[in-house]
Amino acid sequence: MGSHSLPEPVTAAGREGLAALLDDPGRAVVGLDFDGTLADIVPDPEQARAHPGAVPALARLAPRLASVAVITGRPAGVAVRYGGFAGVPGLEHLVVLGHYGAERWDAVSGAVRAPEPHPGVAAARAELPGVLDAAGAWSGAWTENKGGRAIAVHTRRAPDPQALFETLRGPLTALAERHGLVVEPGRLVLELRPPGMDKGVALVEYVRETGAKAVLYAGDDLGDIAAFEAVARLREDGVPGVLVCSGSAEVTELAERADLVVDGPAGVAGLLAALADRV
Secondary structure, three states: OOOOOOOOOOOHHHHHHHHHHHHOHHHEEEEEOOEOOOEOOOOOHHHOOEOOOHHHHHHHHHHHOOEEEEEOOOOHHHHHHHHOOOOOOOOOOEEEEEHHHOEEEEOOOOOEEOOOOOHHHHHHHHHHHHHHHHOOOOOOOEEEEOOOOOEEEEOOOOOOHHHHHHHHHHHHHHHHHHOOOEEEEEOOEEEEEOOOOOHHHHHHHHHHHHOOOEEEEEEOOHHHHHHHHHHHHHHHOOOOEEEEEEOOOOOHHHHHHOOEEEOHHHHHHHHHHHHHHHO
C-alpha cells in the first residue's frame, strides 16, 4: 500500500466492481470524463488543463490496465493537448474518445480518426447568432465551435448564468430540431450535436472491443449520466463496475447514482494514484 488510501465504495455493486478491478487489473478499463473530472471547471473552457496529479497517476496506473479511455464532448485533439497526454511514458494504452466517441485518438498512432461531420451542425451554426439575438442573449452567451461536429453555448460568463441558461433552452432546442440535432444540457452549457452518440454508447462499444471484465467510470456532469447508465447495463451483462462522481454540488443527480464521490479533479487524481499503489 502506497501513500494514498483507497476510498471504499458506499454500495455493494461498487465494492464488487472495485474488487474485480483490483483482482485482475489487466482486464479492466478505466473511463474518465475530461472537464470537471480530470480538469477543473474554469470560466474559459480554452484555459482548462488536467489536474497536475492526474497524468502522473495515470502514467503509473495505465500500464497495469487493459486500457484507459478519456471520453469527452470536446474534439479528441483538444483533449489530448489540454490533458498533456501525448508522448507520456506509461500512457501507451490511452485512447481519447472525442465528440462523445465520434472521434478517436490512440496514443500508439498519435492520430485522430473521425467520420464526416453531420451537415446540420454547420447549418445550425449559421443560424445561431440570429437565435441568440432574438433571445436577447447576444452579449452574455459565449459559443464554442467543436471542430464542426457540435456547438456549445456557454452561459457561465453572463451576469445571471442560470437565468440565461433557462432562457436559451427553448430557442436552442427548436434550432437543433430544425437541423436534425439534439440538445445536451450541462453545467451552464447547452450543446447542439448529432443524435445517436453519447458517452454511454462510446463506453459500451469500447468495453466490448477491449473484452474488459471490469470497468470504472468517473464523471461530473449530466452528459456522464449516459455512461453511468451504460455501466449499470454492463453490470447486468456480468461486467462489474464502479461509478465515481467527481464531486460537484452543481450536479446532484450524478452524486446520487455514484458508488463513490470524490472531491473534484483533485479527488479523482488521488483515486487514480491510490489505484496505482494497489495494482
